Amino acid sequence: xxxxxxxxxxxxxxxxxxxxxxxxxxxxxxxxxxxxxxxxxxxxxxxxxxxxxxxxxxxxxxxxxxxxxxxxxxxxxxxxxxxxxxxxxxxx
Numbered sequence: 001x002x003x004x005x006x007x008x009x010x011x012x013x014x015x016x017x018x019x020x021x022x023x024x025x026x027x028x029x030x031x032x033x034x035x036x037x038x039x040x041x042x043x044x045x046x047x048x049x050x051x052x053x054x055x056x057x058x059x060x061x062x063x064x065x066x067x068x069x070x071x072x073x074x075x076x077x078x079x080x081x082x083x084x085x086x087x088x089x090x091x092x
Contacts, residue, residue: 016061023049024061028068036077039069040084 016024027046031039050056057065066085070078 017055019053020050020055020057020061023055024057024065027065031069033072036073036081036084039081043069 023046027042031042034042066081070081073081
C-alpha cells in the first residue's frame, strides 16, 4: 500500500465509530500472518461482535479492513479471499 493510500485510509479511519475500531484492530492483530482458512473464522467472529453491538462496517471500512488483511497474502490467497468475499456480499 502506498503512503498516499495509507494516509487516505488513516483519514477514513478517523471517522470510524470507536467500538468498530476496537474490533477491527483486534481482528487485524489476530489475523496477522495467518492463512486464509484460519482468518475466515476470525472475520466471522468479528462480525458477530459487531452485530452484538448493533453495528456493521460500511463499504469503505470493509475495504480498509480487506486491504490490511490481504496485504501480505500470496496472489492465489488474495484471489480466493476475494471470491469468498463476493459470495458473502451476494448472499445479503
